[in-house]
Amino acid sequence: MTTLHTIRAISNQALRTKCTYLVAMPRDVKSELTKVDLPPSLRFDFPTAIVVVSCATGRNQRPNLIAVGAISHACIDPPMLGIAIGHTRYTYQVIAHSDSFVVNVPSKDQVEIVDYCGSVSGRKIDKFKACGLTPFASTKISSLGILEFPLNIECTIRKSVDLGSHSFYFGEIVAVHCDESILDDKGTIDKEKLEPMCAFLESYWSLREPVLRFGSHRKIRKAKRSYSKAKLGITY
Numbered sequence: 001m002t003t004l005h006t007i008r009a010i011s012n013q014a015l016r017t018k019c020t021y022l023v024a025m026p027r028d029v030k031s032e033l034t035k036v037d038l039p040p041s042l043r044f045d046f047p048t049a050i051v052v053v054s055c056a057t058g059r060n061q062r063p064n065l066i067a068v069g070a071i072s073h074a075c076i077d078p079p080m081l082g083i084a085i086g087h088t089r090y091t092y093q094v095i096a097h098s099d100s101f102v103v104n105v106p107s108k109d110q111v112e113i114v115d116y117c118g119s120v121s122g123r124k125i126d127k128f129k130a131c132g133l134t135p136f137a138s139t140k141i142s143s144l145g146i147l148e149f150p151l152n153i154e155c156t157i158r159k160s161v162d163l164g165s166h167s168f169y170f171g172e173i174v175a176v177h178c179d180e181s182i183l184d185d186k187g188t189i190d191k192e193k194l195e196p197m198c199a200f201l202e203s204y205w206s207l208r209e210p211v212l213r214f215g216s217h218r219k220i221r222k223a224k225r226s227y228s229k230a231k232l233g234i235t236y
């Protein structure tokens with residue numbers, strides 16, 4: 001048998017035994033999975049933010065609204081976020097001819113509006129009118145924002161990637177507007193006043209309480225170290 005035949009034989013054997021890794025595993029890697037396999041599909045199995053995106057093809061065009069859970073931070077400098085829009089959505093026809101969109105962040109008492117924007121198509125309906133919402137002129141882009149939503153993020157589309165059923169739009173954040181009522185006395189967003197939501201397992205959720213502040217592990221480790229030192233009577 002040639003080397004090539006040997007490699008092929010090993011590969012076929014690996015496929016038969018469903019083992020796709022021919023390389024040796026490090027000793028601390030568990031090779032037998034004790035987990036239950038679920039079908040590889042994208043669902044709300046983990047929480048995502050939930051927002052309403054508004055966009056129009058131009059300043060005088062009828063703006064449309066869509067609920068979006070597929071939203072992500074994308075880049076810090078320049079500041080960018082990304083949203084995925086399905087090709088069957090009316091929004092896709094609008095955004096494909098637009099150079100901008102607004103991410104409108106709702107608070108939890110606006111959940112019914114969010115759900116409406118996520119269930120009804122804007123092909124024949126003006127969702128702004130149907131929900132009694134007020135469009136407001138953005139400062140840097142032609143797409144309009146939702147006045148009643150507490151946080152509005154103006155984005156210029158920098159890049160789009162066709163992924164299959166959805167296209168992913170990278171939007172550079174060019175302006176952010178927020179209601180004064182959700183700010184604390186230092187001028188930063190107060191999480192208890194904004195009360196944003198996330199989408200998780202077929203439901204909208206409010207965020208109840210913070211579990212840990214970012215970067216806290218350093219303080220915790222430091223506190224643990226001084227506790228152990230104190231226990232051992234070390235004073236330096």
Ligand SMILES: Cc1cc2nc3c(=O)[nH]c(=O)nc-3n(C[C@H](O)[C@H](O)[C@H](O)COP(=O)(O)O)c2cc1C
Pocket residue numbers: 050064065066067068069070071084085086087088089090091092115117118119120121122123199
């Ligand atoms: C919670 C929730 C999240 C959604 N997230 C997305 C999303 O990220 N991208 C998308 O294309 N559609 C998403 N949808 C579906 C659209 O919001 C929905 O199909 C909407 O009616 C499309 O409106 P349009 O036809 O006016 O664009 C979501 C729906 C819900 C209820």
